[in-house]
Amino acid sequence: MQTPYRWLRLHDRAPALAYGADYNPEQWPRSTWDEDVRAMQAAGVTIVSLAIFSWARLEPAEGEYDLGWLDEVMDLLHAGGIAVDLATATASPPPWLTAKHPEILPVDAHGATIWPGGRQHWRPTSPVFREHALRLVRTMATRYGDHPALAAWHISNELGCHNVYDYSDDAAAAFRTWLIERYGDLDALNAAWGTAFWSQHYSDWAQILPPRQAATHPNPTQQLDFKRFSSDALKDYLRAERDVLRELTPQIPATTNFMVMGEQKPMDYADWAAEVDFVANDHYVQRGPRAQDELSFSANLTGHIAGGRPWFLMEHSTSAVNWQPINVAKKPGELARDSLTHVAHGADAVCFFQWRQSRAGAEKYHSAMLPHAGTDSEVYRSVVRLGETLRQLAPVAGTAQTPARAAILFDWTSWWASEQDSHPTDRLRYRQEALDWYSAFLDLGVRADVVPAGTDLTGYELVVAPVLHVVPAALGERLEAYVSGGGHLVTTYFSGIVDEHDHVWLGGYPGPLRDLLGIRIEEFAPLADDERAELDNGLTGTVWTDGITVTGPDVEVLASYKGGTPAITRRTVGPGSAAYVSTRLGPDGLAPVLRDLLSRAGVPSELPAELRGRVELAVRGDFHFLINRTAEPVELAGLPGEVLHGHPDLLEPRGVTVLRRPS
Ligand code: GLA
Ligand code: GLA
Numbered sequence: 001m002q003t004p005y006r007w008l009r010l011h012d013r014a015p016a017l018a019y020g021a022d023y024n025p026e027q028w029p030r031s032t033w034d035e036d037v038r039a040m041q042a043a044g045v046t047i048v049s050l051a052i053f054s055w056a057r058l059e060p061a062e063g064e065y066d067l068g069w070l071d072e073v074m075d076l077l078h079a080g081g082i083a084v085d086l087a088t089a090t091a092s093p094p095p096w097l098t099a100k101h102p103e104i105l106p107v108d109a110h111g112a113t114i115w116p117g118g119r120q121h122w123r124p125t126s127p128v129f130r131e132h133a134l135r136l137v138r139t140m141a142t143r144y145g146d147h148p149a150l151a152a153w154h155i156s157n158e159l160g161c162h163n164v165y166d167y168s169d170d171a172a173a174a175f176r177t178w179l180i181e182r183y184g185d186l187d188a189l190n191a192a193w194g195t196a197f198w199s200q201h202y203s204d205w206a207q208i209l210p211p212r213q214a215a216t217h218p219n220p221t222q223q224l225d226f227k228r229f230s231s232d233a234l235k236d237y238l239r240a241e242r243d244v245l246r247e248l249t250p251q252i253p254a255t256t257n258f259m260v261m262g263e264q265k266p267m268d269y270a271d272w273a274a275e276v277d278f279v280a281n282d283h284y285v286q287r288g289p290r291a292q293d294e295l296s297f298s299a300n301l302t303g304h305i306a307g308g309r310p311w312f313l314m315e316h317s318t319s320a321v322n323w324q325p326i327n328v329a330k331k332p333g334e335l336a337r338d339s340l341t342h343v344a345h346g347a348d349a350v351c352f353f354q355w356r357q358s359r360a361g362a363e364k365y366h367s368a369m370l371p372h373a374g375t376d377s378e379v380y381r382s383v384v385r386l387g388e389t390l391r392q393l394a395p396v397a398g399t400a401q402t403p404a405r406a407a408i409l410f411d412w413t414s415w416w417a418s419e420q421d422s423h424p425t426d427r428l429r430y431r432q433e434a435l436d437w438y439s440a441f442l443d444l445g446v447r448a449d450v451v452p453a454g455t456d457l458t459g460y461e462l463v464v465a466p467v468l469h470v471v472p473a474a475l476g477e478r479l480e481a482y483v484s485g486g487g488h489l490v491t492t493y494f495s496g497i498v499d500e501h502d503h504v505w506l507g508g509y510p511g512p513l514r515d516l517l518g519i520r521i522e523e524f525a526p527l528a529d530d531e532r533a534e535l536d537n538g539l540t541g542t543v544w545t546d547g548i549t550v551t552g553p554d555v556e557v558l559a560s561y562k563g564g565t566p567a568i569t570r571r572t573v574g575p576g577s578a579a580y581v582s583t584r585l586g587p588d589g590l591a592p593v594l595r596d597l598l599s600r601a602g603v604p605s606e607l608p609a610e611l612r613g614r615v616e617l618a619v620r621g622d623f624h625f626l627i628n629r630t631a632e633p634v635e636l637a638g639l640p641g642e643v644l645h646g647h648p649d650l651l652e653p654r655g656v657t658v659l660r661r662p663s
Pocket of ligand 1: 157158282284315321322353363366
């Protein structure tokens with residue numbers, strides 16, 4: 001990553017939080033454009049993402065470009081004081097390209113072609129697609145590299161949103177190349193994939209395929225490697241576009257919008273972050289219990305993928321989306337609170353999909369900054385108010401996130417591997433378990449950083465590693481060193497089970513963590529849907545239990561199952577400790593367990609007792625964000641600090657107060 005805040009210097013203005021949206025002027029007559037710029041100015045918009053889906057307009061026939069309209073839009077925005085995050089425009093290939101080269105279309109696991117008609121219908125590994133796309137990137141960079149409105153490059157769009165798993169012949173060839181690089185020779189691959197099982201031994205690289213639709217459970221290591229490969233293939237494509245941009249416009253930072261949200265699991269963004277000049281993320285609230293916790297979790301994780309440096313919220317929604325079964329509109333206050341929660345976790349830009357709500361196309365019922373109703377609407381008025389708020393918060397721009405004393409470890413490999421098929425249960429949800437712990441922290445009013453598994457843990461006093469399923473020897477050693485250095489580690493069921501090849505550690509579970517935790521498990525005991533595990537502390541577990549034997553010294557059983565088997569254990573290791581929770585307790589059950597573990601570790605809440613649970617605290621440098629987690633007013637009286645935004649004594653329902661409290 002380059003200089004972290006370079007992208008903030010839009011037109012060399014003073015640091016400010018950027019504000020804006022995707023702008024799709026090609027969907028509208030020319031007469032609308034001036035009106036757009038005026039309404040953007042009135043709302044305080046400072047940046048728009050342009051040309052994301054414009055390929056067919058920009059290159060109407062192979063090698064023939066029509067850029068005049070985009071020149072005009074760029075000039076118009078610049079004259080209006082609005083900067084541009086300009087797309088490379090490669091996200092959705094035009095019909096002439098797919099008609100001429102159907103071999104760029106992705107293929108699903110059954111061998112069926114993914115046809116054009118939607119968007120992102122291209123194979124990440126297609127050399128033909130890459131040739132055409134990079135030619136467009138080159139054209140865009142050459143034409144607009146020196147344009148004064150250009151603030152950043154927006155590479156493709158949400159890479160992998162629809163096309164990450166491609167099983168085509170191109171993918172098969174690229175997968176083999178990737179495997180040759182990973183394993184060097186077939187013996188190593190055969191060993192890693194455990195091909196002695198079910199007569200799967202390979203004697204020639206050409207025999208190897210992506211895990212296409214098989215008669216029964218495909219080889220698990222083949223599946224895991226295909227997930228690694230598919231993330232890498234898109235990362236490689238990202239690099240290819242970026243390298244063209246760096247060659248032609250080294251002065252312009254380049255990013256792409258990640259999707260750290262919900263169950264978007266195929267792209268390992270912790271591994272992608274080093275490839276972009278600044279991290280950008282898209283986030284959409286998925287309705288359901290604790291949706292706001294999920295937003296905070298995603299923003300928090302994005303901030304730590306960005307290394308604690310500011311990042312760019314590239315998209316979220318002003319109100320409803322169009323792609324959920326029921327698209328609920330946001331309630332009063334939610335638009336601002338959602339935006340400010342991202343800012344609280346390090347976003348230096350607040351952008352939406354999209355500026356003007358479409359009249360036609362699949363997203364015409366998706367909310368926007370300027371809705372169908374026009375400027376005389378509650379959504380637009382809220383958008384204008386948010387613009388004012390972001391101006392008040394300008395001093396926050398550029399500040400790094402202040403590390404918490406506790407952390408939750410998040411690992412894409414464990415996410416991928418723990419949820420594969422042919423496991424003890426298909427009810428386990430990796431991200432949900434991590435999110436449950438995060439909710440428990442929020443309920444206790446204790447800040448926790450959500451950090452990628454590669455993060456240096458030494459600064460953290462307590463680290464929760466939920467369902468850390470894949471523990472290569474080196475990670476096991478790191479966790480041991482963390483604990484012997486005085487750290488307090490908490491882990492859960494189905495952790496420490498396999499190595500990097502998805503081979504089970506032998507001698508009793510959880511292999512490399514067994515001695516550290518001072519426990520041994522002979523057999524898993526997952527629960528049926530109608531079964532509950534009663535604990536002697538009054539809590540109830542679901543999904544999983546383990547038959548634990550305490551084997552180590554200094555192990556305290558904190559809770560047992562009715563019947564006496566240990567359910568929650570904690571081993572003291574010098575000044576540190578290693579605890580194990582063997583069942584799914586959910587956020588409400590985890591809260592008392594975590595309260596006890598935090599108090600033993602000496603990690604306090606930074607909030608006054610009466611605010612804990614009702615208010616989320618996030619800290620960036622001197623700035624303390626207090627976010628109302630409830631739909632009721634919350635009294636704040638007595639908190640020291642200068643008010644930058646909001647009311648000093650009272651948090652409105654869904655309100656946010658920002659205090660400056662120099663440390
Ligand atoms: C994604 C895409 C946008 C739009 C939104 C709708 O984030 O990047 O183009 O489709 O979803 O929510
Ligand atoms: C069948 C098969 C075995 C094994 C078992 C597992 O019986 O013949 O090879 O897969 O199922 O239950």
